[in-house]
Amino acid sequence: MNKEPKKKRKDTAEEELENREWIESLDYVLDSSGEERAARLIKKLQIHAQQRGVKLPFTANTPYINTIPVEKQPKYPGDQEIEWKIRSLIRWNAMAMVVRANRLEEGIGGHISTYASAAALYEVAFNHFLRGKNESHEGDIVYFQGHAAPGIYARAFLEGRFTIEDLQNFRRDLRPEGGLTSYPHPWLMPGFWQFPTVSMGLSPIMAIYQARFNRYLEDRGLKKRSDAKVWAFLGDGETDEPETLGAITLASREHLDNLIFVVNCNLQRLDGPVRGNGKIIQELEAIFRGAGWNVIKVIWGSNWDPLLSKDDEGILVKRMTDALDGDYQKYSVASGEYIRSHFFGTDPRLKEMVADLSDTELQKLRRGGHDPEKIFPAFRAAIENTGSPTVILAKTIKGYGLGEAGEGRNITHQQKKLNEDELKLFKKRFDIPISDEDVSRAPFYKPPDDSPEIKYIKEKRDELGGYLPKREVICDPIKPPSEKIFEEFYKGSGDREFATTMAFVRMLAKMLKDKNIGKLIVPIVPDEARTFGMEALFRQVGIYSHVGQLYDPVDSETLLYYKEAVDGQILEEGITEAGSMSSFIAAGTAYATHGINTIPFFIYYSMFGFQRIGDLVWAAGDMKSKGFMIGGTSGRTTLAGEGLQHQDGHSHLLAYPLPNLKAYDPAFAYEIAVIIQDGIKRMYVDRKDVFYYITVMNESYAQPPMPKGSKDGILKGMYKLKDSPLKDTELHAQLFGSGTILNEVLKAQEYLAENYGVAADVWSVTSYKELYRDGLDKERWNMLHPSEIKRVPYITECVQDAPGVFVAASDYVMALPDSISQWLPRPLVSLGTDGFGRSAGRKALRDFFEVDWRYITLAVLASLTWEKKIDPTVVEKAIKDLDINPGKANPILS
Numbered sequence: 001m002n003k004e005p006k007k008k009r010k011d012t013a014e015e016e017l018e019n020r021e022w023i024e025s026l027d028y029v030l031d032s033s034g035e036e037r038a039a040r041l042i043k044k045l046q047i048h049a050q051q052r053g054v055k056l057p058f059t060a061n062t063p064y065i066n067t068i069p070v071e072k073q074p075k076y077p078g079d080q081e082i083e084w085k086i087r088s089l090i091r092w093n094a095m096a097m098v099v100r101a102n103r104l105e106e107g108i109g110g111h112i113s114t115y116a117s118a119a120a121l122y123e124v125a126f127n128h129f130l131r132g133k134n135e136s137h138e139g140d141i142v143y144f145q146g147h148a149a150p151g152i153y154a155r156a157f158l159e160g161r162f163t164i165e166d167l168q169n170f171r172r173d174l175r176p177e178g179g180l181t182s183y184p185h186p187w188l189m190p191g192f193w194q195f196p197t198v199s200m201g202l203s204p205i206m207a208i209y210q211a212r213f214n215r216y217l218e219d220r221g222l223k224k225r226s227d228a229k230v231w232a233f234l235g236d237g238e239t240d241e242p243e244t245l246g247a248i249t250l251a252s253r254e255h256l257d258n259l260i261f262v263v264n265c266n267l268q269r270l271d272g273p274v275r276g277n278g279k280i281i282q283e284l285e286a287i288f289r290g291a292g293w294n295v296i297k298v299i300w301g302s303n304w305d306p307l308l309s310k311d312d313e314g315i316l317v318k319r320m321t322d323a324l325d326g327d328y329q330k331y332s333v334a335s336g337e338y339i340r341s342h343f344f345g346t347d348p349r350l351k352e353m354v355a356d357l358s359d360t361e362l363q364k365l366r367r368g369g370h371d372p373e374k375i376f377p378a379f380r381a382a383i384e385n386t387g388s389p390t391v392i393l394a395k396t397i398k399g400y401g402l403g404e405a406g407e408g409r410n411i412t413h414q415q416k417k418l419n420e421d422e423l424k425l426f427k428k429r430f431d432i433p434i435s436d437e438d439v440s441r442a443p444f445y446k447p448p449d450d451s452p453e454i455k456y457i458k459e460k461r462d463e464l465g466g467y468l469p470k471r472e473v474i475c476d477p478i479k480p481p482s483e484k485i486f487e488e489f490y491k492g493s494g495d496r497e498f499a500t501t502m503a504f505v506r507m508l509a510k511m512l513k514d515k516n517i518g519k520l521i522v523p524i525v526p527d528e529a530r531t532f533g534m535e536a537l538f539r540q541v542g543i544y545s546h547v548g549q550l551y552d553p554v555d556s557e558t559l560l561y562y563k564e565a566v567d568g569q570i571l572e573e574g575i576t577e578a579g580s581m582s583s584f585i586a587a588g589t590a591y592a593t594h595g596i597n598t599i600p601f602f603i604y605y606s607m608f609g610f611q612r613i614g615d616l617v618w619a620a621g622d623m624k625s626k627g628f629m630i631g632g633t634s635g636r637t638t639l640a641g642e643g644l645q646h647q648d649g650h651s652h653l654l655a656y657p658l659p660n661l662k663a664y665d666p667a668f669a670y671e672i673a674v675i676i677q678d679g680i681k682r683m684y685v686d687r688k689d690v691f692y693y694i695t696v697m698n699e700s701y702a703q704p705p706m707p708k709g710s711k712d713g714i715l716k717g718m719y720k721l722k723d724s725p726l727k728d729t730e731l732h733a734q735l736f737g738s739g740t741i742l743n744e745v746l747k748a749q750e751y752l753a754e755n756y757g758v759a760a761d762v763w764s765v766t767s768y769k770e771l772y773r774d775g776l777d778k779e780r781w782n783m784l785h786p787s788e789i790k791r792v793p794y795i796t797e798c799v800q801d802a803p804g805v806f807v808a809a810s811d812y813v814m815a816l817p818d819s820i821s822q823w824l825p826r827p828l829v830s831l832g833t834d835g836f837g838r839s840a841g842r843k844a845l846r847d848f849f850e851v852d853w854r855y856i857t858l859a860v861l862a863s864l865t866w867e868k869k870i871d872p873t874v875v876e877k878a879i880k881d882l883d884i885n886p887g888k889a890n891p892i893l894s
């Protein structure tokens with residue numbers, strides 16, 4: 001049972017005297033011997049107290065005040081007045097973008113209040129910290145908070161990177177002249193945005209792995225060492241997402257002092273307070289400190305300093321610590337009188353402290369995140385910190401400057417419209433030089449190019465190396481790998497049986513040795529290397545570790561020991577598909593971020609891919625990531641034994657919606673070889689913006705040689721694998737097979753010929769997605785060009801003259817073959833693995849899901865009956881002969 005927390009007892013007068021004496025003693029040590037000595041002394045006291053049995057409560061928190069004391073603040077290096085003017089103009093234009101967009105088109109959306117609260121954080125960073133990319137510096141990598149996009153556009157407008165028309169087209173991507181995308185989307189603005197950040201939580205985890213990947217590139221000698229930083233600007237509500245906090249220990253474990261998080265703690269998310277009954281800054285401080293991060297709190301603005309300096313007894317700090325975020329949100333909209341009575345009124349000594357401040361002055365007591373004097377020292381400390389990543393927790397007000405229109409209100413996140421009076425107040429508060437007559441139009445405003453503001457803004461960016469964000473691909477195509485790597489797979493394995501996973505791993509091992517691409521390959525595994533038989537690679541290329549291997553591995557006597565090395569090539573991510581995918585993204589976009597063509601191969605349990613981390617894959621697509629996602633242990637009936645949570649029969653369906661992802665379900669080693677060889681060429685030689693999903697399996701069988709002339713078909717999605725040996729018959733069928741189920745199809749082909757006189761041709765379908773996309777494309781073209789010669793979908797081209805019934809079988813859901821049935825000359829019967837998996841052997845599973853050679857045979861015979869080619873009694877008999885139970889439960893529902 002939870003105990004009620006003990007009520008805190010008040011100190012007696014005697015104890016208060018004692019408190020003072022101890023504090024004075026500590027002050028003496030601090031003044032005479034410095035901080036380091038004082039810290040040691042406190043540590044000694046702590047140990048002593050513990051040895052005497054004093055139970056010290058655990059706390060990872062420091063008091064609710066700024067981490068950097070006033071005395072330690074460096075002098076602000078900028079011109080505060082001009083920066084305020086610039087910031088105000090950006091605030092105005094960002095707000096005007098949203099207001100105007102919603103006047104033009106009701107419901108088009110956009111956000112005012114996020115940037116309004118973060119403006120000072122961004123502007124201090126832009127004017128003094130964030131370095132652009134140029135010949136002399138690789139530039140910082142910045143993840144901007146997605147909902148702050150209007151502010152980033154508004155700044156780029158002042159910088160001269162966008163015109164009024166561009167701003168006017170915010171959220172109107174489809175204007176003929178193009179628009180500014182709602183949020184950061186590299187796909188839509190490939191010269192501007194680098195990282196899609198609007199799906200909350202993705203940006204922090206991607207930033208962590210990006211920072212680690214930068215180190216990896218340096219440690220492996222692929223890029224010069226650099227002091228560049230990775231900055232991620234986040235919302236405090238965003239920290240609710242598991243992805244935000246889930247990987248923070250990696251950053252500290254790897255000592256990523258090239259990483260800085262800035263969490264804009266405006267205490268609000270979309271619906272209301274983030275932690276109304278608690279304090280988000282304290283909660284995050286404890287989490288990040290506990291994880292080993294350098295935490296810098298920026299809570300109070302400069303006008304609190306005189307009050308804090310008077311707070312000898314710590315009552316103000318205590319009151320600050322006791323008040324809840326819900327209270328603070330209220331104070332942000334309350335009158336000075338209310339603040340005096342509720343915040344300072346809890347103790348007469350506190351009330352006395354502010355006796356000579358007017359109500360207006362109380363209302364104007366600022367939060368640290370709006371005060372450049374406080375933000376600058378925090379950013380400076382962050383970039384100077386060594387040995388650990390830094391998080392800056394900055395307290396702000398959501399919708400700052402919106403006044404009655406939304407400042408600090410629960411509705412502010414959704415505020416998209418300001419009426420005339422609200423616009424006037426905004427204009428007045430930020431001194432925007434627009435006339436009262438004009439203000440209702442919410443016009444954009446940019447001072448002339450020779451104005452002090454524009455000159456200042458340009459000068460500062462010049463000093464810092466150029467504009468940000470900017471996505472610029474400066475990268476030569478690679479030389480393709482040697483043809484020799486793939487030849488052995490084209491030849492087939494003779495009688496030797498092995499699974500496609502093994503074929504892939506062998507191919508990978510050979511590619512790692514290739515002189516053109518070997519160094520560029522980044523193998524990524526989430527603790528599954530042994531599952532896929534990749535352990536030999538541990539020794540061959542090593543597992544990456546920034547510190548090398550500080551221990552003697554338990555298996556050091558063996559040939560294939562667990563080798564960690566500073567220049568190790570494998571990213572062994574541990575059990576995190578999200579982290580691995582973030583590494584994939586960092587490696588797959590290195591051509592754009594760093595001008596380095598790294599080629600990621602991310603191999604994982606296919607079930608834990610799209611189903612689990614689909615949103616990261618979507619982001620990878622948006623970012624034009626390149627590389628290969630390899631879904632291992634795939635196929636609902638191929639992975640025996642593991643059961644419901646492991647058996648994947650739908651990842652290929654989940655791959656359908658990803659626009660630039662090519663997905664293949666190959667059956668044979670040579671198919672994989674063709675796809676990978678072509679994929680490398682397509683992505684890294686021809687520079688196409690696609691990436692790949694290839695499933696591999698763990699069922700062993702002899703790998704046949706590649707049939708002549710099949711390469712093109714393998715890539716397009718299907719090719720004729722084997723004609724029926726039977727020639728002289730009336731009964732025909734066309735059989736489609738994919739993955740290991742292709743072997744069942746081949747068996748059915750033989751059985752049908754021998755027992756029923758059915759001549760069935762077998763097609764290997766490597767990609768329903770490719771066939772589907774091609775069919776859609778051709779059909780669309782025909783619709784738009786009614787008088788021209790019709791284009792024929794590739795699949796139709798393949799089978800339009802093929803005789804007989806159509807049956808498809810795969811280890812995936814039936815929706816895949818069904819998706820292309822519209823382009824066949826006759827109906828298709830699909831067999832697939834819809835339903836929850838089971839723990840059982842392959843034979844039993846294939847019976848359960850009705851995808852083995854018996855069911856393929858049955859489907860062919862049943863189809864022939866429907867076509868009136870054979871009598872139903874033949875099918876009745878076949879059901880008996882094949883030992884099929886017609887009363888068996890439907891696997892989709894059972």
Ligand SMILES: Cc1ncc(C[n+]2csc(CCOP(=O)(O)OP(=O)(O)O)c2C)c(N)n1
Nearest residue numbers: 114198199200235236237238266268269270
């Ligand atoms: C994964 C995900 N879920 C939900 C949303 C919708 N959403 C957009 S902004 C927002 C609130 C953001 O709050 P916070 O992170 O505190 O940012 P602030 O605007 O307060 O700076 C939500 C829920 C989203 N963008 N992404």
Ligand SMILES: [Mg+2]
Nearest residue numbers: 236237268269
């Ligand atoms: Mg927030």
